[in-house]
Amino acid sequence: QSALTQPASVSGSPGQSITISCTGTSSDVGGYNHVAWYQQHPGKAPKLMIYDVTNRPSGVSNRFSGSKSGNTASLTISGLQADDEADYHCSSYTSISTPLYVFGSGTTVTVL
Amino acid sequence: QVQLQQWGAGLLKPSETLSLSCAVYGGSFNGYFWSWIRQPPGKGLEWIGEINHDGRTNYNASLKSRVTISRDTSKNQVSLRLNSVIAADTAMYYCARGYCTSSSCKGGFGYWGQGSLVTVSS
Numbered sequence: 382q383s384a385l386t387q388p389a390s391v392s393g394s395p396g397q398s399i400t401i402s403c404t405g406t407s408s409d410v411g412g413y414n415h416v417a418w419y420q421q422h423p424g425k426a427p428k429l430m431i432y433d434v435t436n437r438p439s440g441v442s443n444r445f446s447g448s449k450s451g452n453t454a455s456l457t458i459s460g461l462q463a464d465d466e467a468d469y470h471c472s473s474y475t476s477i478s479t480p481l482y483v484f485g486s487g488t489t490v491t492v493l
Numbered sequence: 494q495v496q497l498q499q500w501g502a503g504l505l506k507p508s509e510t511l512s513l514s515c516a517v518y519g520g521s522f523n524g525y526f527w528s529w530i531r532q533p534p535g536k537g538l539e540w541i542g543e544i545n546h547d548g549r550t551n552y553n554a555s556l557k558s559r560v561t562i563s564r565d566t567s568k569n570q571v572s573l574r575l576n577s578v579i580a581a582d583t584a585m586y587y588c589a590r591g592y593c594t595s596s597s598c599k600g601g602f603g604y605w606g607q608g609s610l611v612t613v614s615s
């Protein structure tokens with residue numbers, strides 16, 4: 382059982398916006414601004430899309446945005462494109478004990 | 494450009510020892526924490542542990558009794574050993590490094606190896 386809760390699947394049509402939630406506790410998501418989001422295509426390693434809740438690494442499209450409210454973080458993908466179809470994982474740093482990093486179970490995004 | 498290249502045995506029998514290595518190219522090795530993360534087939538990611546250039550380690554409490562992460566600074570390599578493997582250890586294993594800002598490297602893992610599939614089966 383994963384430490385962070387994500388919906389199993391989210392879908393949307395091309396051009397639409399979708400939002401994926403990631404719910405933790407005050408010991409992880411709610412306690413630190415170290416939430417990250419990863420995109421993973423089949424057979425590939427995860428790719429960092431958002432770090433420190435809201436920031437995009439160089440080269441990541443500005444269609445991807447992150448936010449956080451309380452113990453829940455969110456990833457929004459706007460202008461949905463076919464290549465956005467992938468699994469998305471959230472993670473959070475936590476120092477309450479080890480593991481130091483906890484992940485969600487992943488969300489499959491389907492572009493209809 | 495930081496690149497991580499992994500290698501190691503892919504098929505193990507129960508009770509054997511998992512051994513993987515990860516070489517770092519194109520960037521500094523020192524000054525960073527290097528993590529191992531695994532993903533069972535069809536499931537989410539799990540952080541295994543980390544090591545820094547001083548050799549200081551932190552491990553996931555659920556694996557701590559069986560796991561050892563080491564480093565060879567002369568070769569810019571990090572290694573993972575997991576003893577007494579069981580079927581539940583079957584997973585894709587990744588080495589990874591944090592994406593660092595001026596204040597922290599804890600905000601996410603920005604650099605990943607290609608992954609090593611380890612299957613435990615009798």
